[in-house]
Amino acid sequence: MAGGGCGLSPLGPAPPMWYHRDLSRAAAEELLARAGRDGSFLVRDSESVNGAYALCVLFQKHVHTYRVLPDDEGFLAVQTSQGVQPKRFKTLPELVSLYLQPSQGLVTTLLYPVDREETVLSDDRDYSDGEDEKPPLPPRSASTSTPPGPDTPTESTPAANGLSTISHEYLKGSYALDLEAVKQGACSLPHLNKTLVASCKRLNGEVDKVLTGLEILSKVFDQQSAFMVSKMIQQSVNQGGDQELENLVTKLAILKDLLSSIEKKALKALQDMSLTSPCSPPLHSMRHSKAIPVQAFEVKLDVYLAELTKIGKSQKYTLSVDVEGGRLVVMKKVKDNQEDWITYTHDKIRQLIKSQRVQNKLGIVLEKEKDKSQRKDFIFASAKKREAFCQLLQLMKNKHSNQDEPDMISIFIGTFNMGSVPSPKSVASWVLCRGLGKTLDEMTVAIPHDLYVFGSQENSVCDREWVESLRAMLKDQTELDYKPIAVQTLWNIKIAVLVKPEHENRISHVGMSSVKTGIANTLGNKGAVGVSFMFNGTSFGFVNCHLTSGNEKIARRNQNYLDILRLLSLGDKQLSSFDISLRFTHLFWLGDLNYRLDMDIQEILNYINRKEFDPLLKVDQLNLEKDKNKVFFRFVEEEISFPPTYRYERGSRDTYVWQKQKATGMRTNVPSWCDRILWKSYPETHIVCNSYGCTDDVVTSDHSPVFATFEVGVTSQFVSKKGLPKSSEQAYIEFESIEAIVKTASRTKFFIEFYSTCLEEFKKSYENDTQSSDNINFLRVGWSNKQLTTLKPLLSEIEYLQDQHLLLTVKSLDGYESYGECVLALKSMIGSTAQQFETCLSHRGEETGKIRGSMRVRVPSERMGTRERLYEWISVDKDETGAPKGKSTMGPRAGHEYFLTLCFFVCSLRPKQEAANSDSSISKNSYNNPAYYILEGVPNQSAAAISAELLPSPTSANPQAAKAPHPTASARTKPPWFTLELPLML
Numbered sequence: 001m002a003g004g005g006c007g008l009s010p011l012g013p014a015p016p017m018w019y020h021r022d023l024s025r026a027a028a029e030e031l032l033a034r035a036g037r038d039g040s041f042l043v044r045d046s047e048s049v050n051g052a053y054a055l056c057v058l059f060q061k062h063v064h065t066y067r068v069l070p071d072d073e074g075f076l077a078v079q080t081s082q083g084v085q086p087k088r089f090k091t092l093p094e095l096v097s098l099y100l101q102p103s104q105g106l107v108t109t110l111l112y113p114v115d116r117e118e119t120v121l122s123d124d125r126d127y128s129d130g131e132d133e134k135p136p137l138p139p140r141s142a143s144t145s146t147p148p149g150p151d152t153p154t155e156s157t158p159a160a161n162g163l164s165t166i167s168h169e170y171l172k173g174s175y176a177l178d179l180e181a182v183k184q185g186a187c188s189l190p191h192l193n194k195t196l197v198a199s200c201k202r203l204n205g206e207v208d209k210v211l212t213g214l215e216i217l218s219k220v221f222d223q224q225s226a227f228m229v230s231k232m233i234q235q236s237v238n239q240g241g242d243q244e245l246e247n248l249v250t251k252l253a254i255l256k257d258l259l260s261s262i263e264k265k266a267l268k269a270l271q272d273m274s275l276t277s278p279c280s281p282p283l284h285s286m287r288h289s290k291a292i293p294v295q296a297f298e299v300k301l302d303v304y305l306a307e308l309t310k311i312g313k314s315q316k317y318t319l320s321v322d323v324e325g326g327r328l329v330v331m332k333k334v335k336d337n338q339e340d341w342i343t344y345t346h347d348k349i350r351q352l353i354k355s356q357r358v359q360n361k362l363g364i365v366l367e368k369e370k371d372k373s374q375r376k377d378f379i380f381a382s383a384k385k386r387e388a389f390c391q392l393l394q395l396m397k398n399k400h401s402n403q404d405e406p407d408m409i410s411i412f413i414g415t416f417n418m419g420s421v422p423s424p425k426s427v428a429s430w431v432l433c434r435g436l437g438k439t440l441d442e443m444t445v446a447i448p449h450d451l452y453v454f455g456s457q458e459n460s461v462c463d464r465e466w467v468e469s470l471r472a473m474l475k476d477q478t479e480l481d482y483k484p485i486a487v488q489t490l491w492n493i494k495i496a497v498l499v500k501p502e503h504e505n506r507i508s509h510v511g512m513s514s515v516k517t518g519i520a521n522t523l524g525n526k527g528a529v530g531v532s533f534m535f536n537g538t539s540f541g542f543v544n545c546h547l548t549s550g551n552e553k554i555a556r557r558n559q560n561y562l563d564i565l566r567l568l569s570l571g572d573k574q575l576s577s578f579d580i581s582l583r584f585t586h587l588f589w590l591g592d593l594n595y596r597l598d599m600d601i602q603e604i605l606n607y608i609n610r611k612e613f614d615p616l617l618k619v620d621q622l623n624l625e626k627d628k629n630k631v632f633f634r635f636v637e638e639e640i641s642f643p644p645t646y647r648y649e650r651g652s653r654d655t656y657v658w659q660k661q662k663a664t665g666m667r668t669n670v671p672s673w674c675d676r677i678l679w680k681s682y683p684e685t686h687i688v689c690n691s692y693g694c695t696d697d698v699v700t701s702d703h704s705p706v707f708a709t710f711e712v713g714v715t716s717q718f719v720s721k722k723g724l725p726k727s728s729e730q731a732y733i734e735f736e737s738i739e740a741i742v743k744t745a746s747r748t749k750f751f752i753e754f755y756s757t758c759l760e761e762f763k764k765s766y767e768n769d770t771q772s773s774d775n776i777n778f779l780r781v782g783w784s785n786k787q788l789t790t791l792k793p794l795l796s797e798i799e800y801l802q803d804q805h806l807l808l809t810v811k812s813l814d815g816y817e818s819y820g821e822c823v824l825a826l827k828s829m830i831g832s833t834a835q836q837f838e839t840c841l842s843h844r845g846e847e848t849g850k851i852r853g854s855m856r857v858r859v860p861s862e863r864m865g866t867r868e869r870l871y872e873w874i875s876v877d878k879d880e881t882g883a884p885k886g887k888s889t890m891g892p893r894a895g896h897e898y899f900l901t902l903c904f905f906v907c908s909l910r911p912k913q914e915a916a917n918s919d920s921s922i923s924k925n926s927y928n929n930p931a932y933y934i935l936e937g938v939p940n941q942s943a944a945a946i947s948a949e950l951l952p953s954p955t956s957a958n959p960q961a962a963k964a965p966h967p968t969a970s971a972r973t974k975p976p977w978f979t980l981e982l983p984l985m986l
Contacts (some may be wrong), residue, residue, distance in 0.1 A: 513529070
């Protein structure tokens with residue numbers, strides 16, 4: 001706060017009741033609308049200038065805002081027009097006292113102060129949870145780690161992954177020495193020979209292990225033998241009794257043949273590799289990570305009925321993926337169990353096409369001859385197997401790409417409320433995404449991710465010990481030394497980010513911050529920690545939070561979220577006009593959010609026992625608050641298919657502890673999905689969630705750890721190959737018009753500011769040249785081409801521009817405060833003609849309006865060269881919509897959300913859940929009163945059906961209809977917007 005001229009507080013001896021600290025502009029307008037009398041006023045903090053204030057006055061149902069600015073000496077004055085001498089005051093009460101007198105230059109005299117509501121400070125002790133009490137330690141006789149069970153990973157994990165001694169020792173690094181020897185003219189493989197001899201000394205006791213190892217080597221060097229070995233191993237498992245000895249003799253005979261031939265076949269394969277592959281780096285510079293074994297997928301060829309009639313029956317294939325060798329082997333079984341196969345190198349695999357309708361179907365486009373390709377569709381055993389196959393092929397493409405920088409990275413995110421006790425020594429199931437829900441396939445579970453982000457709550461372990469334990473766990477699972485790039489702590493809330501060694505130099509602009517939301521927002525027992533950084537040209541933000549607990553404290557949790565969103569200081573400082581949900585290409589939000597289930601405990605337990613989660617998700621407080629746009633506006637969460645992660649009995653995952661005896665009586669604490677992971681990304685970026693689940697074997701806490709993995713597209717630090725363009729060759733961004741509807745009772749003028757990393761500095765438009773209002777609480781403003789500046793990007797290449805985004809903020813001329821922000825992707829705006837865009841405006845986490853317009857990004861023809869990104873290599877079959885013709889693909893709930901999104905503003909159609917001491921009376925002009933709707937772009941059928949179902953007694957409806965575009969997509973053609981007014985009698 002600015003100090004007065006004589007060292008006094010600008011608020012005087014005590015803050016006046018008409019002063020509202022931290023009140024948002026929108027909330028101030030609601031309070032004045034509720035007051036309803038001309039001359040009602042209040043003072044709040046300015047949103048645009050630190051230490052300044054905003055004097056808000058209601059006159060003729062419109063809110064007028066005057067900025068109160070401190071000068072260099074700390075005196076306060078109302079901002080005046082140029083040339084008018086301002087009147088200076090030591091304190092706010094002195095300033096307000098002048099304007100309580102008539103004819104002082106304001107639109108009206110200040111008459112009726114709108115006092116702030118006195119609220120009783122609510123502590124964060126949750127009497128139903130007891131989570132702020134120190135939890136009991138596990139019994140001394142009990143182990144802190146889960147004993148191995150049939151589903152629990154054990155020390156034999158390498159064997160479970162198909163890596164026995166013979167292959168693990170050789171493929172880990174010795175084969176590189178043999179490759180060097182071959183390049184120098186050697187005609188034998190001494191290291192392979194040494195490995196085989198050592199393994200055969202234990203032949204009598206380890207025949208199966210040797211065959212398993214030879215199976216892997218065969219897949220690398222001799223695919224035909226590999227499947228015969230696989231078949232024999234399977235037969236040995238199924239056979240026993242009298243046939244066991246005969247089977248062993250048969251296996252020894254096969255083993256003899258393999259041992260006598262494998263070295264020759266390996267020698268030939270390595271000789272071929274040495275002729276076609278670039279020189280390997282010196283041995284001392286190689287990363288010693290686990291080699292990815294060759295994986296085989298059993299599939300069926302998908303054919304049409306006519307083709308099936310010709311061939312008689314569906315054909316079975318085996319697809320063998322060799323990530324390290326960069327090869328795909330397509331093997332077909334023919335007569336007499338013989339096999340026919342074709343090998344495709346990574347550059348011959350043109351495209352993967354996922355079926356939308358059949359989740360386990362995949363089309364593969366393969367290059368047969370020069371400039372000729374062939375598509376084959378395969379049916380996998382499951383959708384999970386299809387995704388595993390796609391991930392392996394993407395990894396193979398990435399490993400053998402000639403690009404210096406990656407197009408895509410994989411990210412692991414985990415959140416764990418540790419319950420104030422140390423976690424078990426091994427939480428491998430957490431980092432390997434094993435457990436319940438959407439998990440990774442076993443074929444891909446051990447592949448290291450590029451980034452690991454760990455969030456914890458109630459973590460009493462010191463930072464260094466915790467990070468070292470995470471690094472050791474990752475080293476044990478991946479054999480890589482992950483580098484910590486950021487660790488941030490607030491009391492027992494912690495976040496740590498670790499990166500692959502090869503990416504360490506790609507990380508820059510690391511930032512860290514924390515926000516306290518505990519008792520009176522001064523204690524750090526609740527709050528959030530955050531980390532942000534750039535990965536090459538892509539910005540990332542990660543927030544780990546622990547929100548207020550208690551079934552009934554929904555409003556408090558919502559406020560925690562909004563405080564974190566506003567106060568967490570992360571990202572580019574030039575984007576201070578935008579909250580953190582718009583500052584990053586990708587923002588991930590994780591933690592113990594503490595939202596509960598609003599349902600009777602016995603009903604909840606019955607649904608959990610039947611594994612029926614959909615009815616529970618419909619009463620999940622977070623989902624309900626998101627649907628009302630109260631929190632996590634436009635954030636995304638993967639579908640939840642795992643049981644509630646809280647509150648378990650410690651030492652078990654079989655029982656929920658839902659009753660607790662307190663001094664105030666028996667309290668109920670229902671099982672809930674407290675631990676969540678959500679994200680928000682810029683439009684037209686690539687992000688896919690590959691897993692979302694929880695562990696079922698970490699039992700030290702009353703919470704289960706939650707995990708999620710993501711495939712994320714990234715951009716490089718672009719360097720133009722053609723140098724700086726001439727003025728005639730420069731790209732530019734040109735707007736034809738912009739129109740916005742903002743939620744406000746003000747009638748001031750507005751301008752737009754434009755921000756982007758592709759601009760040298762931010763730009764601003766002139767004030768709007770059109771303005772109208774059909775409703776007292778909303779204002780329509782427009783800018784023509786003359787009022788909008790042409791933007792000139794730093795670089796003109798299309799390859800650079802198609803990855804760029806433009807951030808817009810609509811600001812008022814009277815207070816220079818933002819009334820709404822949004823982000824636009826340039827990619828779909830590139831072209832010779834103007835393209836249409838439409839999106840939501842938001843401010844401080846709340847939806848505040850809509851914005852639409854027409855723009856184009858012109859790129860010179862000589863700068864149009866581009867390339868396919870790795871993540872664009874996999875596409876979705878657009879011909880398969882997955883829905884019968886003539887029927888909507890949206891379910892009832894999806895249709896309702898679609899309807900609400902297309903409204904220019906969303907009024908709550910259900911009673912708002914307010915705090916117990918809130919005022920239940922609502923003014924007829926309040927935003928919360930659904931007495932007046934302006935619905936634009938809503939099809940007539942949808943509007944009529946929904947209004948009849950949800951809205952009481954509509955008196956009129958517009959018969960005209962127009963199909964609206966998807967709210968998140970930039971339309972190529974201008975949508976025929978119209979206005980549908982539904983005045984309601986309340």
